[in-house]
Amino acid sequence: MQPVVHLAVGYLCYAAYARWRRDDVPAETPALVAIVGAGLADLIDKPLHAADVVPVGRTIGHSLLFVVPLVAVVWLLARRRDRELLGVAFAIGYGSHIATDIPWHVLSGDYDELGFLLWPITHMPEYSGVKPLGTVPGLGIEATTLWLEAVILVASIGLWIADGYPGTAPIRRVVRRS
Structure with a gap:
């Protein structure tokens, strides 16, 4: 999934939680x-890969061996400071x-690319890129994961605008x- 779409999905998921939990x-x-939580895995892994520290762009920040303890520590620190909602928001993001990096590989049958989930215990091959989803009937055009990601991005931006741009006030x- 494209990094910006991860941000959008993180917002969508947290917005759903806020509506469900607080009806707001x-x-x-x-x-x-x-x-920020939704983008952190790529902010960790992509620069490390670009600097040749790790072999591929989905390793440390995408591994459950790192993610689970990190999320637990952030949640515990937030809870200790009486800001548990921030810990929940981070965990959701x-x-x-991590959850949205899984389906494309499953749908395309590239199960070996799920190695990031337990890296470095499991091998993570080079990411093979955009996945085909099928052909558009009658047009003969191949639909890819980018199409679905574009729909998710546009829907997320629409919801974010309708919600009043939450998250921009602190910035x-x-x-x-300054």
């Missing part, structure tokens, strides 16, 4: 934490990233101070 749109700071405050 996401609050500013938890929304931002969920979005980060968890959504606007920092920018105003």
